[in-house]
Amino acid sequence: MQRTRDDLEKKLHDSNTTPMFFPLEFLKAITCDFSTESVLGEGGFGVVYKGVLRSGKVIAVKKLFEIRLKEDTFQNEVRYLMGIKHQKIVQFLGYCAESSWEAIEQPSGSGKFIFGELPKRLLCFEYVCNKSLDNHISDESSGLEWNMRYEIIKGICNGLHFLHEECHMVHLDLKPENILMDSTMIPKIADFGLSRIFGEQQTRIVTDNRAGTCGYMAPEYLIRGVVSNKADIFSLGVILIEIITGDRDYPYFHHDRSQRDATTFQQFTEKVR
Incomplete structure (x- = not known):
């Protein structure tokens, strides 16, 4: 993870780098495990966190709500953003698409749990400091x-x-x-x-x-x-x-x-x- 993080941070400092895949652990590290103190804002599809690199450079990490996540919507947004580069369009830096198996309590309240696969979908952008x-x-x-x-x-x-x-x-x-x-x-x-x-x-x-x-x-x-x-x-x-x-x-x-x-x-x- 140490070497991976160094490599990723180096690429993020290159203005000509193409959008790339970010491991979930890397995004957890730069957002303090998605802490409330790192929250920049919240919209209808997810929460945006401030990701701080070791150099002090800041990026925006949008964590999509699992309950509202539509895979085709996520894939569409990534696919569309990959080829866009313009000074009046927020710069897309990369994405994360991982899944984890977690024990989920059944809604009946019986105390029984089932294992379910939960998708983690995140989008990373340049940090734009002056709000919307x-x-x-x-x-x-x-x-x-x-x-x-x-x-x-x-x-x-x-x-x-x-x-x-x-x-x-x-x-x-x-x-x-x-x-x-x-x-x-x-x-x-x-x-x-x-x-x-x-x-x-x-x-x-x-x-x-x-x-x-x-x-x-x-x-x-x-x-x-x-x-x-x-x-x-x-x-x-x-x-x-x-x-x-x-x-x-x-x-x-x-x-x-x-x-x-x-x-x-x-x-x-x-x-x-």
């Missing part, structure tokens, strides 16, 4: 300067264009919580668990569970299962409204609120011309 976009946009975007808002919008569009045109991928869960901000407020798109790759195909109909986040899902996808780049563009539009006005529900409130937000949008466009 949702922490920076509320109450008219928390006072962010107009030029900063414009640069954030431009960065998200840049990353999304790369996904659509170069990777032929639809994200399908684009929202502020899945856009990470670095120390200079550069946005990085993250969380590709629901993404789909199309190849040359432009539109697809899905009949399985249409997962996503209410408020950011395009109507044609939510109602009829139509998946295309336009689904992400709808989500992007909602995010733009939030960045500009600080509120996702624009303009469906009272007249005075709508009038105020219209004025805010006009000021924004004038500032960034």
Whole structure:
């Protein structure tokens, strides 16, 4: 393990290294056995931990919930992320896919145990220190300067264009919580668990569970299962409204609120011309 850890840490310091497999024991070591003190955040599919290397370099380790784990979703995300490298996309460093046999008490409460195989699935990413976009946009975007808002919008569009045109991928869960901000407020798109790759195909109909986040899902996808780049563009539009006005529900409130937000949008466009 000592030699393996040294080799892995050396590779993690190489910016040109390709995503790789990480043993579970290595990830336990750098996260203090997934301690609560190492938790960076929690989402619908797992908990993200801070992994600290001996050099002090930090990476993010996402441990997927076993009870909600879908093997095809995990494999899809790994497969999609392996070939993506872009400054507006969070950098994928590697994965862990191991299983362990553990004694599990039967739910009847009889005190009897059965042995079950529990999958351990983890994803490792670059550590992005400035939290996610949702922490920076509320109450008219928390006072962010107009030029900063414009640069954030431009960065998200840049990353999304790369996904659509170069990777032929639809994200399908684009929202502020899945856009990470670095120390200079550069946005990085993250969380590709629901993404789909199309190849040359432009539109697809899905009949399985249409997962996503209410408020950011395009109507044609939510109602009829139509998946295309336009689904992400709808989500992007909602995010733009939030960045500009600080509120996702624009303009469906009272007249005075709508009038105020219209004025805010006009000021924004004038500032960034």
